[in-house]
Amino acid sequence: xxxxxxxxxxxxxxxxxxxxxxxxxxxxxxxxxxxxxxxxxxxxxxxxxxxxxxxxxxxxxxxxxxxxxxxxxxxxxxxxxxxxxxxxxxxxxxxxxxxxxxxxxxxxxxxxxxxxxxxxxxxxxxxxxxxxxxxxxxxxxxxxxxxxxxxxxxxxxxxxxxxxxxxxxxxxxxxxxxxxxxxxxxxxxxxxxxxxxxxxxxxxxxxxxxxxxxxxxxxxxxxxxxxxxxxxxxxxxxxxxxxxxxxxxxxxxxxxxxxxxxxxxxxxxxx
Amino acid sequence: xxxxxxxxxxxxxxxxxxxxxxxxxxxxxxxxxxxxxxxxxxxxxxxxxxxxxxxxxxxxxxxxxxxxxxxxxxxxxxxxxxxxxxxxxxxxxxxxxxxxxxxxxxxxxxxxxxxxxxxxxxxxxxxxxxxxxxxxxxxxxxxxxxxxxxxxxxxxxxxxxxxxxxxxxxxxxxxxxxxxxxxxxxxxxxxxxxxxxxxxxxxxxxxxxxxxxxxxxxxxxxxxxxxxxxxxxxxxxxxxxxxxxxxxxxxxxxxxxxxxxxxxxxxxxxxxxxxxxxxxxxxxxxxxxxxxxxxxxxxxxxxxxxxxxxxxxxxxxxxxxxxxxxxxxxxxxxxxxxxxxxxxxxxxxxxxxxxxxxxxxxxxxxxxxxxxxxxxxxxxxxxxxxxxxxxxxxxxxxxxxxxxxxxxxxxxx
Numbered sequence: 001x002x003x004x005x006x007x008x009x010x011x012x013x014x015x016x017x018x019x020x021x022x023x024x025x026x027x028x029x030x031x032x033x034x035x036x037x038x039x040x041x042x043x044x045x046x047x048x049x050x051x052x053x054x055x056x057x058x059x060x061x062x063x064x065x066x067x068x069x070x071x072x073x074x075x076x077x078x079x080x081x082x083x084x085x086x087x088x089x090x091x092x093x094x095x096x097x098x099x100x101x102x103x104x105x106x107x108x109x110x111x112x113x114x115x116x117x118x119x120x121x122x123x124x125x126x127x128x129x130x131x132x133x134x135x136x137x138x139x140x141x142x143x144x145x146x147x148x149x150x151x152x153x154x155x156x157x158x159x160x161x162x163x164x165x166x167x168x169x170x171x172x173x174x175x176x177x178x179x180x181x182x183x184x185x186x187x188x189x190x191x192x193x194x195x196x197x198x199x200x201x202x203x204x205x206x207x208x209x210x211x212x213x214x215x216x217x218x219x220x221x222x223x224x225x226x227x228x229x230x231x232x233x234x235x236x237x238x239x240x241x242x243x244x245x246x247x248x249x250x251x252x253x254x255x256x257x258x259x260x261x262x263x264x265x266x267x268x269x270x271x
Numbered sequence: 272x273x274x275x276x277x278x279x280x281x282x283x284x285x286x287x288x289x290x291x292x293x294x295x296x297x298x299x300x301x302x303x304x305x306x307x308x309x310x311x312x313x314x315x316x317x318x319x320x321x322x323x324x325x326x327x328x329x330x331x332x333x334x335x336x337x338x339x340x341x342x343x344x345x346x347x348x349x350x351x352x353x354x355x356x357x358x359x360x361x362x363x364x365x366x367x368x369x370x371x372x373x374x375x376x377x378x379x380x381x382x383x384x385x386x387x388x389x390x391x392x393x394x395x396x397x398x399x400x401x402x403x404x405x406x407x408x409x410x411x412x413x414x415x416x417x418x419x420x421x422x423x424x425x426x427x428x429x430x431x432x433x434x435x436x437x438x439x440x441x442x443x444x445x446x447x448x449x450x451x452x453x454x455x456x457x458x459x460x461x462x463x464x465x466x467x468x469x470x471x472x473x474x475x476x477x478x479x480x481x482x483x484x485x486x487x488x489x490x491x492x493x494x495x496x497x498x499x500x501x502x503x504x505x506x507x508x509x510x511x512x513x514x515x516x517x518x519x520x521x522x523x524x525x526x527x528x529x530x531x532x533x534x535x536x537x538x539x540x541x542x543x544x545x546x547x548x549x550x551x552x553x554x555x556x557x558x559x560x561x562x563x564x565x566x567x568x569x570x571x572x573x574x575x576x577x578x579x580x581x582x583x584x585x586x587x588x589x590x591x592x593x594x595x596x597x598x599x600x601x602x603x604x605x606x607x608x609x610x611x612x613x614x615x616x617x618x619x620x621x622x623x624x625x626x627x628x629x630x631x632x633x634x635x636x637x638x639x640x641x642x643x644x645x646x647x648x649x650x651x652x653x654x655x656x657x658x659x660x661x662x663x664x665x666x667x668x669x670x671x672x673x674x675x676x677x678x679x680x681x682x683x684x
Contacts, residue, residue, distance in 0.1 A: 025488075027500075055659060087564075089560070090559065091558065091564050091565075093553070093557035093558045093562070094553050094557055094558065094625075095553060095556065095557035095624075095625035096553060096554060096557055096625075100550060100553075100554075103551070104554055104561065104562070104565040104567075105554075105565030105566040105567055106565075106566075107547045107550055109547060111547075112546065113545045113546065114544075114545050114547065114550065117484075117487050117488055117491050117493060118491070120493055121491045121492070121493060124493070161503055175395050195346035199592075217535060228541055235484070
């Protein structure tokens with residue numbers, strides 16, 4: 001973890017009307033590093049991803065790309081820097097084959113005509129280098145399994161030669177074998193020297209591939225962990241709030257129900 | 272497509288197998304295509320053969336050069352309209368105005384040439400441009416204002432028919448001259464040798480394209496079709512073209528109108544499969560959100576497709592007027608719209624968007640045209656024809672729905 005991080009953000013805040021979605025969040029991703037972003041629902045993970053991807057720019061805060069300060073005001077800014085985003089809904093066209101999906105919107109042409117051969121060759125090279133297993137690059141996306149679809153979506157993001165890949169819940173809704181397939185792929189991205197920012201609810205997956213785990217809680221940083229030296233319980237505690245686990249929360253609810261015992265509304269805040 | 276055997280570190284390099292088992296065993300391939308719903312054009316071709324066999328057995332005048340030549344001429348006009356319908360169906364939309372646009376096109380053509388003394392060619396161009404403008408209007412209301420295409424084009428259907436009636440009043444019918452480019456469009460046949468030359472050129476071009484493609488694939492190190500397969504495809508086309516030319520030459524020669532129709536089918540198909548624009552149409556029809564995220568200008572695609580559809584409809588109107596030497600208040604009315612849409616659907620173009628080709632319009636027009644022609648020979652009236660056409664259409668739509676279900680089921684595995 002030496003050298004300048006590919007992406008370094010600090011003091012990021014974002015407000016949607018009355019809701020403070022992010023306050024003073026910082027985050028660093030190095031090249032060749034998988035950073036997992038975890039947190040409960042509403043912790044601000046997706047908001048942070050959208051800030052980085054330029055979909056919803058931050059209200060304030062500093063973003064540094066390879067050491068120099070940059071503004072990411074719209075999605076094309078992020079793409080121009082070398083940030084690729086793979087959203088949860090994979091946005092593949094089921095009726096188009098794998099090659100067409102990979103090159104959708106940036107088809108290679110020769111005198112105005114699609115150069116299928118060049119596209120197919122590059123697709124095969126790319127998928128082979130990522131060890132993605134497909135029956136053929138000419139099957140329609142509808143005929144692929146969930147893991148294969150996710151792999152194709154991730155491979156597509158690599159065609160723009162990005163330096164940082166944002167993955168939003170890549171293993172949600174996948175079976176065990178398919179999850180393993182995608183986790184392998186994430187490790188290969190790291191092997192290529194890419195920075196990977198991974199959002200996930202699956203702590204087991206996160207611990208399997210991440211080099212660092214960044215926990216968000218209620219829009220604030222709630223700790224950075226080394227998954228090799230941290231137990232799952234510790235990360236869960238950070239996600240839910242150290243003094244606020246399921247047991248205490250239940251007890252609080254019971255007490256609230258039985259008596260009118262006024263509890264501090266700040267109870268949810270991290271210590 | 273089982274992924275249960277995924278090893279943690281699959282060996283690099285063997286990730287993508289070349290087309291695999293489908294090539295080894297044609298029977299297994301056929302069964303797999305049946306299950307996954309990738310049937311291609313085979314159901315229509317088989318249906319066409321059945322229809323021809325039935326009509327021929329009922330009346331041996333059916334498969335004569337004269338009747339088949341008439342059939343070729345009959346399908347040219349609605350077939351051209353149907354090519355445009357294929358385009359909107361690929362977007363997953365519908366255009367209910369094509370019949371009226373054809374009618375208004377014919378009316379404007381007649382008004383310009385007969386009443387205002389325009390030259391034929393100038394009037395033809397003007398009518399096609401009018402079609403483009405009508406389509407831009409439909410497409411813009413749909414794409415920019417978000418009104419469903421169904422409603423926009425339904426309004427168009429009524430409105431343009433109104434304009435057609437207005438333009439043709441008070442006579443109701445304007446007769447076109449028997450000579451001149453407009454009449455010649457559908458009343459000219461190629462000479463016998465010229466028919467053969469055109470056919471040979473078509474087959475030759477296809478053979479060269481297949482050869483160049485396989486050579487480039489080999490140079491790029493990609494899996495190539497077996498030479499036998501390529502040879503069979505070229506030979507198949509050669510036989511088809513030769514049979515068609517022979518039959519048409521046995522009557523009056525290859526009609527220019529058929530050449531125009533087939534030319535449009537091929538041209539629009541190349542546009543769809545070989546250009547970025549065509550890829551954009553398929554993408555919008557397959558998944559609008561994916562297309563938008565990939566940077567495709569969805570509104571532009573939609574508006575331009577409606578423009579192309581209306582332009583083709585207007586041109587179909589020109590062909591109709593040319594064939595009857597007149598533009599009347601009933602040109603493009605009655606079943607023109609329904610036959611044009613039905614032909615596309617019978618030809619295997621999915622109503623759900625993103626699947627199909629313009630060859631579907633050709634095949635579907637042949638099927639529906641054959642039914643009309645056969646019924647005419649048997650001296651049955653429109654009542655029976657409508658019912659049989661309905662049954663064929665319903666069968667095609669059921670096949671579309673079933674194959675869609677098959678695809679979804681196999682895609683989920």
